[in-house]
Amino acid sequence: MKPPTQGHALILAAGMGTRMKSSLSKVLHPLVGRTMVGHVVASAKAVGLQPVVVVHHQEDAVRAALAESGAMFVRQEHTRGTGDAVASTLSVLPKEGTVVVMAGDAPLLRPSTIEKLLQCHGDAAVTVLTVCLDDGAHYGRLERDGEGAALRIVEAREASPEQLALTEINTGLYCFDVAWLREVLPTLQPHAHKDEIYLTDTIEIAAQQGRVRVVIHDDFSEVQGVNDRWELSGARQVLQRRIIEGHARAGVDFIAPHTNVVGVDVVVGQDVSIGLGSVLEGTTKIGAGTQVGPHCHVINTVIGTCVNLHSHSVCEDAKIEDGSSVGPFARLRPMAHVGTGAKVGNFVEMKKATLGAGAKINHLSYVGDAVIGESANVGAGTITCNYDGFSKHKTTIGAGAFIGSNTALVAPVSVGQGAIVGAGSVITKDVPQDAVSVARGKQIDRLDAAARFRSRKKS
Ligand code: UD1
Ligand code: CA
Secondary structure, three states, rough: OOOOOEEEEEEEEOOOHHOOOOOOOHHHHHEEEEEEEHHHHHHHHHHHEEEEEEEEOOHHHHOOOOOOOOOOEEEOOOOOOHHHHHHHHHOOOOOEEEEEEOOOOOOOOHHHHHHHHHHOOOOOEEEEEEEOOOOOOOOOOEEEEOOOOOEEEEOOHHOOOOHHHHEEEEEEEEEEEEEHHHHHHHHHOOOOOOEEEOOOOHHHHHHOOOOOOEEEOOOHHHHHHOOOOOHHHHHHHHHHHHHHHHHHHOEEOOOOHHHEEOOOEEEOOOOOEEEOOEEEEEEOOEOOOEEEOOOOEEEOOOOOOOOOOOOOOEEEEEEEEOOOEOOOOOOOOOOOEOOOOOOEEEEEEEEEEOOOOOOEEEEEEEEEEEEEEOOOOOOOOOOOOEEEOEEEEEEEOOOEEEEEOOOOOOOEEEEEOOOOEOOOEEEEEEEEEOOOOOOOOOOOOOOOOHHHHHHHHHH
């Protein structure tokens, strides 16, 4: 990411977005690992622009969502249109130079497109990015004269039938000469239709001065605005496809790419295979050669190389080392750490627990607040009883220990290195190193008692 050297990017995010029909401000809606406005801020930063976000509706929530981003914020006192939004930022902008204006509800814009616009801007007062569509829908239309020179932008709701039929639409991405904006913005008049000041009215003024430039872009998917939930799903699809294609071209195999969800910050190594329906989110990292089975959900988890994450496993804030095997149907909760070459089998839940290299918990167990040594074997149905109803307690199992099936380890408790615990034990005291410990009811064998019982019942 380049340091902010190219000037400022104003990001208009003060509107509520009533068409979303949501209690959440439009620009805060989640989109593949970031908020909508978070994507716009990231694109601005990627080209070295200092983001300045214009806020009003749910101002505190927008500020909080972008707190780590390095963005500056300006409050628009009354949301009186896009022209008023830009006017409210003039006090924080330098006296002159170039400023980029972006809409907080256009999250798919690529940094390269902003760069292209900046390169074309030169000494124009305003440069606007347009796209040609068969149906211009609710977008503003660019009107040109007989020679093709730009005249003005007309909003769809105020356009005549002839203007509505125009196919070149305003994407809402512009470069402005700041000194010129300072002169022009105060002269704009509100439109009776919505009592709003339109930033788009600056185009006509610049056109009259011969100082407007238009850059026609060929990829509508990149500039489409999000105004309702259906457009949000459309944006999600475009962004998702872009991310997955990027990984695929870098050597990741997606078995059924249209069924996967991969967050924007997820890192995936070469020769990784991602199965049908798997979802990778947050800061997840996956090392080379790992297989992620069908229907896995992986959140903020670091997975090493050549791991086999079998189907239907759910991992959150966990760590899985190289060459290990997890699942099917495993659940790794926060701070679960699976060591190199270790095995976690079906219906095993781990939380705040470390499994040493080569150790195994193959079936049906709960292991929480525990440290398990290298090459230990934890039998089917083992439970670490870590909670007494008030606080959590720790279980330690030494290297090479063997825990028989259906054992309850009542924490705090430890099992020494190389010890063996008999199946069905309830272990309440520490087991010494290399001991064999059994803690269960003694077996009583009453010979022939079953036969006697049956003959009694028959007579
Ligand atoms: C705007 C353009 C339209 C263009 C379209 C592209 C105007 C008048 N129209 O229309 O030509 O085709 O974008 O997507 O500019 N906002 C504020 N303060 C306000 C009003 C809006 O910050 O007072 C923000 C909104 O939060 C939103 C962005 O500006 O993120 C655009 O506003 P919106 O109302 O969505 O404009 P459109 O009708 O889409
Ligand atoms: Ca919009």
